Amino acid sequence: MRENRLPETVFVVDDDEAMRDSIHWLLESVNLNTRMFDCASDFLDFCDPEQQGCLLLDVRMSGMSGMELLETLKSRDVALPIIIITGHGDVPMAVRALKNGAFDFVQKPFNAQELLDRVHAALKLDRERHQRCREIDLRRAHLAQLTERETEVMGLVVEGHSSKIIAQKLGISPKTVDIHRANMMRKLNVRTVVEIVQLNLRLDEL
Secondary structure, rough: OOOOOOOOOEEEEOHHHHHHHHHHHHHHHHHHHOEOOOHHHHHHHOOOOOOOOOEEEEOOOOOHHHHHHHHHHOOOOOOOOOEEEEOOHHHHHHHHHOOOOOEEEEEEEHHHHHHHHHHHHHHHHHHHHHHHHHHHHHHHHHOOOOOOOHHHHHHHOOOOOOOOHHHHHHHHOHHHHHHHHHHHHHHHHHOOHHHHHHHHHHHHOE
16 A cells, blocks of 8 residues: 655746746745756656645746656656646647646746645645545555455445345355355445445546
């Protein structure tokens, strides 16, 4: 089971030192943990796929561009919410970035409160994502405890079959089915068939 111990951080990648300083001051004024990078490649070398937080990313930079970094992070399954920072002339590029998975974009010069609102929204989204991942990991750990027979019973329960029908399909008694079913539900920490179905749907979504 994964355990994210990396601190929630707002990362900023911008090759404009004055802009980095301005954003750094703004974020720290509301007690957000920050880390600044002046080029995309340095952030890429540092980034951990399990990192929690969000990324403020300038579109136009020397060397690797913001778009190239966005595409590379996507290919590496880095799921940090990304807020694109763009000049007025870069809006079509920012829209394209949104289509490639960016969370949002802000235009320069930006309103301080507007930027903070978007950062907080991105951080909230990322916390919810990590919480869902922890829940899925916990459910998978529970599933791993099931015996082969209990797993078979679970699959037939999800399909909507009664204990009598399951017993016929597996060549065992309904009473034995009920025992396997009770053990399966105890190990999965669920109380109803609906919860079992919901568990399977959540796992299938990943």
